[in-house]
Amino acid sequence: MSATVLPGTVVPAQHANLKLGPGLIQKSDAGAAGPSIITTRTGTLNHSSNGSKWWVESNSRRYVPAPQESVIGVVVQKVGDGFRVDIGAAHSASLDGLAFEGATKRNKPNIKIGCVVYARVSLAHKDMEPELECFDAQTRKAEGFGEVKGGFLVRCSLKMCRNLLDPKHFLLPLLGARFPLEAAVGMNGRVWINAKEPRQIIAISRCIEAVDPDGGGMDEAGIKAFLGTLDI
Amino acid sequence: MRPPSPSIPEKEFLYTSLKESLRLDGRLSMEIRSPTLTFGDDLGWVECSLGKTRVLAQVEGKMVKPPPERPYEGIITIHSEISPMASNEYEPGRPSDEEVTITRMLDKVLKRSDAVDKESLCILAGQRVWHIRLTLHFLADAGNMLDCACLAGIVALKHFRRPDVEVVGDEVTVHEPTERAPIPLAIHHTPFCFTFAFFPDPTIPPVIDPSQLEQRLSAGMISIALNAQRELCVLQKLGGVPLDPDEVLKIVIIAVQKAKELNGVVEARLKEDWEGRHVEVR
Numbered sequence: 158m159s160a161t162v163l164p165g166t167v168v169p170a171q172h173a174n175l176k177l178g179p180g181l182i183q184k185s186d187a188g189a190a191g192p193s194i195i196t197t198r199t200g201t202l203n204h205s206s207n208g209s210k211w212w213v214e215s216n217s218r219r220y221v222p223a224p225q226e227s228v229i230g231v232v233v234q235k236v237g238d239g240f241r242v243d244i245g246a247a248h249s250a251s252l253d254g255l256a257f258e259g260a261t262k263r264n265k266p267n268i269k270i271g272c273v274v275y276a277r278v279s280l281a282h283k284d285m286e287p288e289l290e291c292f293d294a295q296t297r298k299a300e301g302f303g304e305v306k307g308g309f310l311v312r313c314s315l316k317m318c319r320n321l322l323d324p325k326h327f328l329l330p331l332l333g334a335r336f337p338l339e340a341a342v343g344m345n346g347r348v349w350i351n352a353k354e355p356r357q358i359i360a361i362s363r364c365i366e367a368v369d370p371d372g373g374g375m376d377e378a379g380i381k382a383f384l385g386t387l388d389i
Numbered sequence: 390m391r392p393p394s395p396s397i398p399e400k401e402f403l404y405t406s407l408k409e410s411l412r413l414d415g416r417l418s419m420e421i422r423s424p425t426l427t428f429g430d431d432l433g434w435v436e437c438s439l440g441k442t443r444v445l446a447q448v449e450g451k452m453v454k455p456p457p458e459r460p461y462e463g464i465i466t467i468h469s470e471i472s473p474m475a476s477n478e479y480e481p482g483r484p485s486d487e488e489v490t491i492t493r494m495l496d497k498v499l500k501r502s503d504a505v506d507k508e509s510l511c512i513l514a515g516q517r518v519w520h521i522r523l524t525l526h527f528l529a530d531a532g533n534m535l536d537c538a539c540l541a542g543i544v545a546l547k548h549f550r551r552p553d554v555e556v557v558g559d560e561v562t563v564h565e566p567t568e569r570a571p572i573p574l575a576i577h578h579t580p581f582c583f584t585f586a587f588f589p590d591p592t593i594p595p596v597i598d599p600s601q602l603e604q605r606l607s608a609g610m611i612s613i614a615l616n617a618q619r620e621l622c623v624l625q626k627l628g629g630v631p632l633d634p635d636e637v638l639k640i641v642i643i644a645v646q647k648a649k650e651l652n653g654v655v656e657a658r659l660k661e662d663w664e665g666r667h668v669e670v671r
Contacts, residue, residue: 310396355411359406387415
């Protein structure tokens with residue numbers, strides 16, 4: 158069931174273990190009967206089959222940091238022991254120099270200004286600077302986080318990033334069947350891509366822009382025709 | 390907020406692919422994004438978009454008393470302020486370098502090149518002249534706002550119609566658009582602007598109509614304003630990239646070619662829009 162909602166719509170969500178996803182907040186009314194759940198965004202309202210998880214599906218380009226999300230950042234400044242990283246949010250994030258796998262005071266990663274890092278948001282509050290870490294929360298190992306070298310950075314909308322992370326989405330497997338590629342998808346609207354030839358990287362970048370819901374939202378057939386026109 | 394410099398992978402990839410003459414959006418080195426012109430209900434309201442770069446131009450006219458040193462000419466003023474709507478790098482109130490460049494270039498291309506005949510804007514010498522005000526709003530910045538702004542400006546001036554005015558002795562009667570058909574401005578020629586970007590590595594050839602990343606990573610830019618009759622209005626070179634006279638001539642020849650094509654497109658669009666408008670004659 159998915160109905161289109163506007164901000165401020167009251168949602169009839171009742172469950173013992175209710176979990177609210179993006180776009181919903183709980184307001185405790187002083188007069189009315191108990192707390193009510195209200196939407197804060199425009200989009201389609203969805204919920205899981207047993208009614209315990211509810212969320213609003215919407216699209217935007219501006220990223221709001223949330224903990225445990227993987228993002229792609231660009232290092233802009235070296236601050237003491239750590240770095241200041243731009244992740245496209247309202248504040249720059251801080252990344253400690255020791256927040257890498259196997260980093261000690263003597264053995265720090267060699268990261269310069271302008272490097273691209275794939276990191277995880279460890280702390281995110283509304284008015285504070287978000288903090289990043291370059292290792293997995295449970296295993297404390299790199300698991301792909303850290304500096305990414307070479308390749309290219311593509312900007313896209315937030316919904317497109319979520320689509321690319323979905324294993325059932327068609328785009329990356331379709332491109333991967335044609336030529337080998339590497340991709341790191343950040344939840345902040347940035348995707349790092351790498352392939353052997355510049356032509357291939359340009360093709361991936363243009364495909365991502367074409368499939369983006371903001372820029373046309375081409376479907377699978379359209380992309381196959383589009384790939385035919387590029388010479389890879 | 391100052392824009393962060395492009396990251397190292399973006400920089401290296403751009404230079405690598407430009408060496409092979411591959412642009413990131415699939416265009417050829419000398420291919421401009423095809424312009425889309427949208428006209429509004431009011432005459433003189435035009436939105437021009439070059440790919441994702443969008444600029445809105447609006448022309449208004451009102452009657453004022455001319456300054457005593459120039460009693461026989463009308464007045465044309467251009468207002469262009471980049472708001473943060475274009476991109477989150479621009480701050481309101483503080484003109485960035487790019488904004489100053491655009492304002493100066495628009496002044497040279499549209500005012501100082503005498504595109505619009507100012508003497509025809511005179512109604513009663515020393516007493517009443519037309520003050521034509523061109524306002525430009527920058528809606529989105531995806532590189533090369535200058536060319537987009539110049540195009541929007543000149544098309545808006547061509548699209549605008551001012552009310553018909555009758556002068557009998559010292560009496561001035563302004564006719565409503567419903568009484569008498571409004572008349573177009575007297576335009577001598579239609580200048581178009583083309584910008585080319587050069588890169589620090591001299592083996593990389595120049596590209597026309599740079600996108601935002603190409604503009605940020607360029608070492609210098611050269612802008613040429615000319616009309617379809619092969620007359621150069623302005624040639625402006627920014628940045629310290631040394632150029633041979635042959636290279637400059639090559640670029641000018643390409644710009645001449647593009648100006649002719651663009652002129653054809655603009656004339657066709659203006660004609661199409663004019664035919665769609667209902668002009669009642671009573």
